Amino acid sequence: MTATRTPPADTGTSGPPGPRSPRAQELARLRRGLRRRAGAARRRVRSTTRRWASRAVHAWRSSLQVRIGAITMVVAGTVVIIVSLVLFSQIRDQLLSVKRQAAIDQAQSGVLDAQNEVDGIATGDASSVRATLARTVTALQQSGGAAGDFDVVMIYRSGDTEVPGTSRAFIYQALPADLRADVDAGNQSYRYAEIPDDTGEPRASLVIGAPVQGDTASTEQIELYYVFPLTQEAESLALIRSTVVISGLALTMFVVGIGVLVTRLVVDPVRRAAGTAQRLAEGQLEERMIVRGEDDLARLATSFNAMADSLQRQITQLEGLSQLQQRFTSDVSHELRTPLTTVQMAAEVLHEARGDFAPHVARSAELLSAELDRFERLLTDLLEISRYDAGVATLEAESTNLGALVARVAAGMYSLAERHGCELTVDRPEEGVFAEVDARRVERILRNLVGNAIEHGAGRPVEITLAANRTAAAVTVRDHGVGLSSADAQHVFDRFWRADPSRVRSVGGSGLGLSISLEDARLHGGWLQVWGQPGAGAQFRLTLPLTDGGELTSSPLPLRPLVIRSPGSPA
Structure with a gap:
């Protein structure tokens, strides 16, 4: 009899991994490829960022015109931003102040009209209350006013019961709670709040609330709310904001352009002077600056040219003296070579025959021969130095x-x-x-x-x-x-x-x-x-x-000895 073993249920623990399916291998390859591409993209971004940062730093360090333009842009931009913020704030406050005053005046007038409408309200009849509120809201909305479009909400409250009358039903639920508390306390007040429009999108609005006094009982109260959308004001502020931004950018660019232009008028002559000075340093002693006008830059060019003339004269004189000295040293060395050879020949004869002389004469012959050898070495060195001075030494x-x-x-x-x-x-x-x-x-x-x-x-x-x-x-x-x-x-x-x-x-x-x-x-x-x-x-x-024409960057041996003996120590 053969027993059949049932496979164990999956308990969540993983056993030894088996061979992966082709789909899993393909996904793994895709992931590796994506990681490589992402890494390459990050490296390219970092390289590009470093390159542009290096160029910006080089431009900042090497160009006075760039520095002046950047500093002018920062200063002018800061001033324009501050002025624009102050100006925009004042314009906004003025627009809202005018809107708020017109809205308050209209609300106060509406309160008086509402009082006349609700004086004879039947407080015990809910349908009569709703009809009176609806009639009053319609009349107030048709009366219009200087504050523009608006919505009206009237609320009749008796104890915990509220009966609203509104031009649009969803506005009643959106009235600010703190504003209603102020009106409930008997105060006329206003709030800026987000009130939804017909599409349900919230829009900035000015809400003014006030109690309506009537002959109702003390437990009953009527509240009147005006909701003035600030759509026109928002559009006006948006137009003003864009105008201020565009004007600020244009003003900043204008100021920067003026700064760059003025800087260029000053920097260009300095650059020309630097270029002329560099060519002078390279040996082009005939280079001069062009003098235009009679201003400070013209005086600078005139002084520079005078300095260049003086340097050219002095350098020419020094070159003449140097060439004369080199020629003199070379000529003297060559001219001394012939008599020195003659004297050496005579000294050699005397040196070879010194055995026949008296001791003091023989010593003189030895000294003469030694000093003539030294004199010959000196002449050889002088000739070598003169070749280096003349620039004709070859390797x-x-x-x-x-x-x-x-x-x-x-x-x-x-x-x-x-x-x-x-x-x-x-x-x-x-x-x-x-x-x-x-x-x-x-x-x-x-x-x-x-x-x-x-x-x-x-x-x-x-x-x-x-x-x-x-x-x-x-x-x-x-x-x-x-x-x-x-x-x-x-x-x-x-x-x-x-x-x-x-x-x-x-x-x-x-x-x-x-x-x-x-x-x-x-x-x-x-x-x-x-x-x-x-x-x-x-x-x-x-x-x-090691190679002819190679450049040195370091030496295989240190210049300072590794071991230094103190003075007086044995060798």
Whole structure:
């Protein structure tokens, strides 16, 4: 016998999910697509908003005319809004005051007419009361008045019983309760209320109520209500409001236009002056402003042109003097080359024959040869500086292994380091560092830096470090000698500058080495920087782009050493 199991009833708990139907999968895909589109739309809106905000901020910062126009619009708009609100409020109050006074006068007249109609009312007969109220309401509505269209409601109340008479039945139920309480207390009063029209839509109305005195018993009372629709007044106020808004906008735009026009009359000459000044700064010394009229702007243009004339004369004079100085330096250097060669030849003969001379004559021959070598280096440096001053220095860049170049410079300076009793160390990557540089100029920079470090290192170690990243290579030369103050660091690359004028150059430099090194670094598009601290030594950093014409954004090595020894600490 086989038992049949009945499936359990659904208790609301979910079991393991089964395969979804194609319709559910399609709905899920639609939802994902809608979410992606919504996300893309939000991103586009944010991007557009940021772009327009950026443009607005740029226009605000860069244009005086935009700022003046915006400020004028805000101020004029604020004034127009305040004046419009005050004017509209006064007009509205005046319209309602006239309407209210005419309505009160008409209501008071209607009360007198109603008293004559209800004097003989039969208080005990309900049908007679309704007929009298209906007749009175009809008569009051036909009488008309200066307050315009209106509806009339009369209420006869005896104890808790009320018998209304009204021109339109639905108005009776819409009478304000607080107004009825005032009238029930024997007062004439009015209220502004929303009373429905024939279509049932509420409309603003003025409701005036007053008690009607008659010969009825004290337990009986008759109330009279006038309902004056404010439709005409609302239409008039709407027309006035639109007129005020349009007039305010037109007045604001007119004031803004005047402000922008006046600002443009002032800003345009300033812009022309700025453009002329920029062209003057770019070297177009013949640029001048056009002078029109005799006002303040014309005087500004005249003064600007006078200043430009003076600058042109002075710059021309300075250029002439600079060219004369450059030509003089170059000519003197070239002219000295021939007699220097002759003197060097004679000095070499004397130097080679110094063994046959007396000791003091032999020493003089050695000094003569050494000083002539120094003189030749000075002439070479002067010629190099004159080429930089004339702007004719050129870069012969080719792929160079900077590691090998640094090692070659260090090997050439070992003998000088030994004479000064200092240790020369080199830290460079094992793999080659290749850069498109002028090897002759970079080698000259490093020789100047290492020689300068040895001379001022006070016999302490001199460290040369090479490093590179994806865009740049850097070499630092660190000494632990006398160091530099912040004031000295600002002048260390000046020509013929010495931190201590009484200090004699033991290396025999010309005083132009660091100046030429700085120009060589700039010719490569690189940096040559210095850090120094009195008693803690100095560090020079040369940073070069790996490719010819590349731009530097950072250096692979820090300018300030990571470890700084205090003055007096052992090396």
